[in-house]
Amino acid sequence: MFFKVLTADKQTKARRGELEVSGQIIPTPVFMPVGTQGTIKTLTPEQLEETGTRIILCNAYHLCLRPGSEIIKRLGGLHRFMGWKGAIITDSGGFQVFSLSGLTRISKNGVEFQSPVDGAKLFLTPEKVINIQNDIGANIIMAFDECVPYPCEKDRARVAVERTLDWAERCLIAHNDDSQALFGIVQGSVFKELRIECAKSLEKMNFQGYSIGGLSVGEGRLLMNEVLDYTIDYLPLEKPRYLMGVGFPCDILDAVERGVDMFDCVVPTRNGRNGCAFTHSGKVKILNSQYKEDIKPLDETCDCYTCKNFSRAYLRHLFVAKEISGLALLSLHNIFYFQRLMQQIRDSIERGEFKSFKEQFFSNYRNN
Amino acid sequence: MFFKVLTADKQTKARRGELEVSGQIIPTPVFMPVGTQGTIKTLTPEQLEETGTRIILCNAYHLCLRPGSEIIKRLGGLHRFMGWKGAIITDSGGFQVFSLSGLTRISKNGVEFQSPVDGAKLFLTPEKVINIQNDIGANIIMAFDECVPYPCEKDRARVAVERTLDWAERCLIAHNDDSQALFGIVQGSVFKELRIECAKSLEKMNFQGYSIGGLSVGEGRLLMNEVLDYTIDYLPLEKPRYLMGVGFPCDILDAVERGVDMFDCVVPTRNGRNGCAFTHSGKVKILNSQYKEDIKPLDETCDCYTCKNFSRAYLRHLFVAKEISGLALLSLHNIFYFQRLMQQIRDSIERGEFKSFKEQFFSNYRNN
Numbered sequence: 001m002f003f004k005v006l007t008a009d010k011q012t013k014a015r016r017g018e019l020e021v022s023g024q025i026i027p028t029p030v031f032m033p034v035g036t037q038g039t040i041k042t043l044t045p046e047q048l049e050e051t052g053t054r055i056i057l058c059n060a061y062h063l064c065l066r067p068g069s070e071i072i073k074r075l076g077g078l079h080r081f082m083g084w085k086g087a088i089i090t091d092s093g094g095f096q097v098f099s100l101s102g103l104t105r106i107s108k109n110g111v112e113f114q115s116p117v118d119g120a121k122l123f124l125t126p127e128k129v130i131n132i133q134n135d136i137g138a139n140i141i142m143a144f145d146e147c148v149p150y151p152c153e154k155d156r157a158r159v160a161v162e163r164t165l166d167w168a169e170r171c172l173i174a175h176n177d178d179s180q181a182l183f184g185i186v187q188g189s190v191f192k193e194l195r196i197e198c199a200k201s202l203e204k205m206n207f208q209g210y211s212i213g214g215l216s217v218g219e220g221r222l223l224m225n226e227v228l229d230y231t232i233d234y235l236p237l238e239k240p241r242y243l244m245g246v247g248f249p250c251d252i253l254d255a256v257e258r259g260v261d262m263f264d265c266v267v268p269t270r271n272g273r274n275g276c277a278f279t280h281s282g283k284v285k286i287l288n289s290q291y292k293e294d295i296k297p298l299d300e301t302c303d304c305y306t307c308k309n310f311s312r313a314y315l316r317h318l319f320v321a322k323e324i325s326g327l328a329l330l331s332l333h334n335i336f337y338f339q340r341l342m343q344q345i346r347d348s349i350e351r352g353e354f355k356s357f358k359e360q361f362f363s364n365y366r367n368n
Numbered sequence: 369m370f371f372k373v374l375t376a377d378k379q380t381k382a383r384r385g386e387l388e389v390s391g392q393i394i395p396t397p398v399f400m401p402v403g404t405q406g407t408i409k410t411l412t413p414e415q416l417e418e419t420g421t422r423i424i425l426c427n428a429y430h431l432c433l434r435p436g437s438e439i440i441k442r443l444g445g446l447h448r449f450m451g452w453k454g455a456i457i458t459d460s461g462g463f464q465v466f467s468l469s470g471l472t473r474i475s476k477n478g479v480e481f482q483s484p485v486d487g488a489k490l491f492l493t494p495e496k497v498i499n500i501q502n503d504i505g506a507n508i509i510m511a512f513d514e515c516v517p518y519p520c521e522k523d524r525a526r527v528a529v530e531r532t533l534d535w536a537e538r539c540l541i542a543h544n545d546d547s548q549a550l551f552g553i554v555q556g557s558v559f560k561e562l563r564i565e566c567a568k569s570l571e572k573m574n575f576q577g578y579s580i581g582g583l584s585v586g587e588g589r590l591l592m593n594e595v596l597d598y599t600i601d602y603l604p605l606e607k608p609r610y611l612m613g614v615g616f617p618c619d620i621l622d623a624v625e626r627g628v629d630m631f632d633c634v635v636p637t638r639n640g641r642n643g644c645a646f647t648h649s650g651k652v653k654i655l656n657s658q659y660k661e662d663i664k665p666l667d668e669t670c671d672c673y674t675c676k677n678f679s680r681a682y683l684r685h686l687f688v689a690k691e692i693s694g695l696a697l698l699s700l701h702n703i704f705y706f707q708r709l710m711q712q713i714r715d716s717i718e719r720g721e722f723k724s725f726k727e728q729f730f731s732n733y734r735n736n
Contacts (some may be wrong), residue, residue, distance in 0.1 A: 038682075044415075044693060046673065067660070067685045075663055075681055083677040226735045292435070296444055305414065314406075317435045321405045324692055326411060332414055367537040 002208055003240045003261075004183055005030075009354050013232065013259035016349040019240060021087040021139040022179070024054065028240065029256045029345055031338045032057045032089060032264040037066070038082045040335070041269050042328040045084045050305060051332060052339035054086050058266040060133050060141075060209055061093030061100070065117045065255060069135035077137030091244065091265070092129050092142035092171075094185070095213065099147070105147065108163070118279045124143050126170040134177050142211060143171035145185040150218040157189040161198045172205055181208040189214060190223050199234035209240040212260070216246045221254065228258040235259075249278065249365065253358045256345055268334035273327045275319045278337040282365055284312065284328065304336035305329075369548055370576055371396075371608045371629075377722050381627035383599065384717040387608060389455040389507040390547070392422065396608065397624050397717075399710045400425045400457060400632040401703050405434070406450045408703070409637050410696040413452045418673060418703035419700060422454050425632040428501050428509075429461030429468075431484045434519065437503035445505030457632070459612065460497050460539075462512035462553070463581065466516070474514065494538040502545050510579060511539035513553040518586040525557040529566045540573055549576040551610060557582060557701070558591050560598050569601035577608040580628070582615045589622065596626040603627075616648065617709055617733065621726045624713055636706050640699035644686045647705070650733055652680065659684045672704035673697075 007016040017359050019026040033040050033048065036059045040048050048056070058078060075081050078088055083325070098104060101113035108123035126144040133263060144167045146160040164187045184202035187192030202210060205229035212231060215224050228243070235241055242262035243255050252263055268278065277284040279299035284291070286298075297307035298315065306329040318326030341361075348357035375384040387394040401408050401416065404427045408416050416424070426446060431437060443449050446456055466472060469481035478493035494512040501509040512535045514528040532555045543550050552575035556562030570578060580599060583592050596611070603609055610630035611623050620631055636646065645652040647667035652659070654666075665675035666683065674683070674697040686694030709729075716725035 037685075037691055038693050039686060039693045042692045042696075045675070045677070047412075066689055067681070071661055074661060075679060080683050081679070081685075083682070096479065247445070291625070293439055293442060305412070311443060311449070313439070314449050314451070315437070317405075317449075318407060321434055323405055323407050324410045324695065325407045327698070328410075328412065329690065 003238070005237065007350050009349050010352060011355045012257045014256050014345075014349050014354045015259060015261065016346050017240070017261055019055075019087075019262075021055070021181075024087055027346055029252075029259040030055060030262050030340055031252070031342045032262065033269060033335050033338075034059075034264055034266045035082070036062050036266075038063055038072075038078060038079075040331075041273065042324070042331045045082065047305075047328070047332055048084075048335070049086070052336040052343070053128075053335060055089060055139075056084065056086065057089050058092065058136070058138065059093070059096060060090040060129070060136060061096035063090075063091070063136055065090050065115050069132040073135035073137065079137065086352075087140070088143065089140040090133050090136055090138040092133065092143075092144045092185070093124065094145040095147045095245070097124060098149075106163075108166070126167040127174040130174040130182075134175070134180065138180065138182045140209065141175070143168045143182060143207070145183050145187055145213055146147060147187065147214050148189055150214075152189045154189075154191050154194070157187070157191055157194055161188050161194050165198065165201050167181040168202060168205060168207075172207070173352060181213045183209040183212040185208055185213040185244070186231055186235075187214045187341045188231075190219050190227055192227075195227055195231045199231050201281045203234065203236055207239070209242060209262075210235045211242040211244050213244045214244065216251065221251065224251070225254050225258065228255055228260065232259045249338070252341070252363065253345070253361060257354070257358060268338050269331045270333035271285050272288065272334040275326075277330050277332065278334050278365060286312065286316050286319050286326075298330075298333055299337070302333065302337065302340070304333050305335075306333040323347075371606070373438070373606065375718050377717050378720060379723045380625045382624050382717050382722045383627065384712075384714050385608065385629055387423075387630075389549075394422045394455060395548070395714055396629040397609065397710055398423060398630050398715055399618075399620070399639060399706045400630065401456065401706075402427075402632055402634045403450070403452075404430050404582075404634075406431055406440075406446060408699075409641065410692070410699045411637075413450065413453040415673075415700055416452075417454070418670040419703040421703060421713070424452065425457050425459065425462060426504070426506065427461070428458040428497070429464035430679035431458075431504055432461065432500045433483050437500040441505065445506065446463070455505040455508070457508040457510060457610075457691070458501050458504055458506040458510065460512045460553070461492065461564075462510075463515045465492060466517075474531075476534070494535040495542040498542040498550075502543070502548065506548065506620055508549045508551060508577065509543070511536045511550065511552050511575070512642070513555055513581055515555065515582050518557065518582075519536060520557045520642050522557075522559050522562070525555070525559055525562055526711065529556050529562050529605075533566065533569050535576075536570060536573060540575070542732055549573055551577040551579045553579040553612070554597075554599055554603075555582045558587050558595055560595075563595055563599045564602050567599050571602065571604055575607070577630075578603045578611060579610040579612050581612045583611065589619065592619070593622050593626065596628065600627040617706070618730065620709070621713070621729060624717075625722070625726060636702035637699045640702040641695045641697065644692075645698050645705075647704050648732060654680065654684050654687050654694075656684075666698075666701055667705070670701065670705065670708070672701050674701040674704075679717055
């Protein structure tokens with residue numbers, strides 16, 4: 001059994017579950033830090049393990065451009081290449097092809113685009129995308145999808161959904177490695193009819209999990225929650241649901257309430273590198289002069305390596321002096337913060353108290 | 369007893385000794401990685417500990433400019449500020465004042481210079497330099513010295529030696545914290561007469577250790593060894609000798625042979641950040657395309673975290689992709705390499721085989 005729900009919350013759609021990946025049990029809801037280029041920026045796998053991280057997301061698009069998926073395969077696959085003993089999920093590159101590449105030309109068969117690394121013309125088809133992800137060797141992989149920007153005309157969104165469904169079928173046929181779970185991706189922008197049509201069609205194809213893509217692209221919190229409200233009802237209860245690229249702590253709580261099991265986001269690492277730390281009482285912008293002689297840790301309730309060993313004054317000094325170790329210490333703390341939040345979410349679902357935990361969290365977070 | 373010689377080599381002036389600092393025993397000859405701004409660049413104290421490092425050098429000059437020695441004092445001293453449980457040595461800032469500052473004006477009383485951080489005019493006297501180092505709170509501190517560039521006229525070098533001796537006396541008087549050992553610094557450029565005069569005069573002042581400054585500034589290997597040859601004979605046998613800012617593995621071996629006990633250098637970390645790794649068979653420049661698919665670790669004989677977990681191909685990928693974790697992994701390996709070399713040096717002195725160890729090392733290193 002790849003996934004099972006252990007406890008379903010009675011007041012909301014939240015669920016406490018388990019993913020089983022190569023013999024490793026990953027409790028859900030789960031947060032997956034992002035290792036775009038095969039490393040979680042500024043951290044070693046050992047440091048990452050200390051944050052309680054069990055699964056990470058890497059970007060097939062970036063890894064296929066550099067160092068190349070064939071090289072990763074020849075070197076024994078991504079786990080071995082990057083020295084990560086936990087689980088890995090790769091995205092299909094759909095989001096990156098449409099958002100990062102120059103000169104994109106899309107057709108029924110696939111997408112032509114220019115590599116931002118060396119300018120080479122590349123052509124990706126659903127079959128190639130699966131092949132690339134097979135070579136990289138993550139535990140969970142994604143179907144190739146067309147991701148539209150926000151806002152988007154309904155007609156354009158409809159064409160993208162049709163293409164996404166067509167490509168999803170081709171991905172299922174192309175994928176023949178039982179050791180990797182394949183997820184389909186629900187698109188449809190913010191149009192209820194399209195999202196539901198996409199979810200229903202993918203459900204029939206019987207993927208091992210379902211991703212919700214094309215959200216957190218500027219539509220705002222209310223619209224995102226609305227889309228999740230109606231979309232998730234059309235996804236099977238017994239399969240995991242993954243909300244791609246989300247998000248901030250409040251977004252995660254909103255989405256868990258609506259039945260999402262998996263999350264990935266660059267927020268803890270990117271904010272960490274920008275000097276912004278998450279704490280139980282809100283954000284700490286470490287460059288603020290108020291921390292110049294502040295002997296307190298980033299978060300007095302936190303047990304991470306950074307909080308156990310360093311004051312805000314020292315961390316501020318590292319940022320002022322442009323020392324790289326400052327970036328690592330804040331990234332480490334932020335990921336630890338996210339993993340602790342997920343642990344608290346899971347515990348609260350088990351106790352049947354998710355709703356009150358969420359309310360308490362929002363009230364603490366906003367009062368500070 | 370602050371320092372003792374345990375084994376004196378019979379064939380050379382090499383010695384295997386022990387520094388005792390706040391109850392911690394530090395075996396010598398010892399290498400001290402450089403943490404200029406109160407952090408070993410790219411690494412956490414935990415990672416540094418794993419390299420076998422027991423003592424580090426921090427720069428009083430940089431720390432006094434930023435964040436300020438008084439802030440460090442108020443926050444409990446440098447050990448606590450930077451979360452480092454091992455020992456710390458600070459330099460006096462003499463070298464930095466003369467090499468990094470703009471508009472330096474030197475007089476009998478001290479040095480006026482402009483802060484490269486904020487342009488402020490600052491005036492350092494020997495008394496102030498001791499006061500700064502008292503505030504920072506390292507275990508071993510340095511007298512204020514005048515460091516001349518190379519090449520240097522003998523007359524100018526003589527004036528600098530006289531000033532260094534005058535300032536050394538003032539530093540001894542100003543220093544009244546028994547918990548910090550104070551070292552005098554031998555200057556004199558490459559002039560035998562001046563070096564010997566300086567060493568003899570400092571010896572009479574009865575410092576707890578003696579540093580040799582103003583070397584490795586462009587004079588080359590032969591001249592440096594010559595200076596060490598005649599200078600060290602005028603330093604007391606029972607006190608530790610510290611060769612400042614040196615060096616590469618071969619320099620360290622040359623200097624150990626001549627009786628030096630302590631070393632500091634930015635080489636392992638700076639080279640690490642530049643993609644250059646030290647190995648038992650010479651340097652590995654990780655960006656070279658020959659490592660693109662090289663599954664071997666940096667050094668197959670090395671037990672560091674980097675070598676136990678990552679291939680050259682992966683480390684190269686991190687550097688090509690400009691990932692910060694690559695800088696940390698190479699810095700970690702290089703410091704580990706230096707600490708292992710020091711361990712081998714100490715073992716070889718104990719066994720009475722330093723000379724043959726050194727020859728073997730040079731022959732391996734050069735054949736590759």
